[in-house]
Amino acid sequence: MALFEKAPAKINLALDVLSKRDDGFHNVEMLMTTIDLADRIKLTSLEEDRIEISLESRFVPSDERNLAYKAAFAFKKKYGIEKGVQIHIEKSIPVSAGLGGGSSDAAAVLRGLNRLWSLDRPMGELAELGADIGSDVPFCVYGNTGIAKGRGEIVEKLAPPPPCWVVLAKPDIGVSTRTIFQRIILDDLTHPNTDQIISALENKDFDQMCCNIGNVLENITLKVYPEVRRIKNAMIQAGAAGTLMSGSGPTVYGLVEHYTTAKRIYNGMRGFCHEVYLVRLLG
């Protein structure tokens, strides 16, 4: 038996770091929304008790280091499943980009195995299971739009953003989330006004949303990779209503209300980076 599960990328409308915890993690507030750029996961049940991963990517391991493997392992252990699974990942989300590709793959495996083996466990339980795999995984289990708090394990659903276009540009560098978090100096952060974004979502106010998007990691990544600023400036000049780095970067996105402007920005950005996408928010 086999089934497919979609694993959409996310962007951060807000990423705030509130404090450092005793366990070494940070307390965060991450307002995220999924976009129409997705990996595709095929799960095939095996009689033999093993987890196999296949994918074509030079950047992602196909062994137990893969987050999809970790998700399947955790799922089988939690529910005492003695069958195995073959996981094929068709990767479309750029890797180490700040778009949560690995986390979304892991979340899709949790949702998919829940269906494949007809366990019918509630999403909240799957999200809890995902929290040990990565801080974005609980949000990715639910998808759409939400805010993740604590170290990412507390997820509240939010109203979808007003419909708009998103231009994504990823400079040709991979950013290690861990390295960026190590550079955080809590007293130096300029915090985004997350409540203003939530109210913009509720009021479907595109301009209010664009004025308030913010990411405390942006300035840290900008210092190491100045090309991130060049991309932001180019997007604003070309007419984006708001731009922000997603996650720990380096992908920058621009929010645009009208398709013709979005297409112009998309074409312009292809002069700056190899990896440029024009997508919609999934809401």
Ligand code: ATP
């Ligand atoms: P994060 O902010 O969580 O690091 P990201 O979106 O910046 O996420 P990912 O594409 O998830 O980055 O990849 C981060 C790291 O995780 C890479 O080193 C990659 O090799 C590893 N990884 C493990 N499994 C996967 C997977 N299924 N897809 C992508 N990357 C994976």
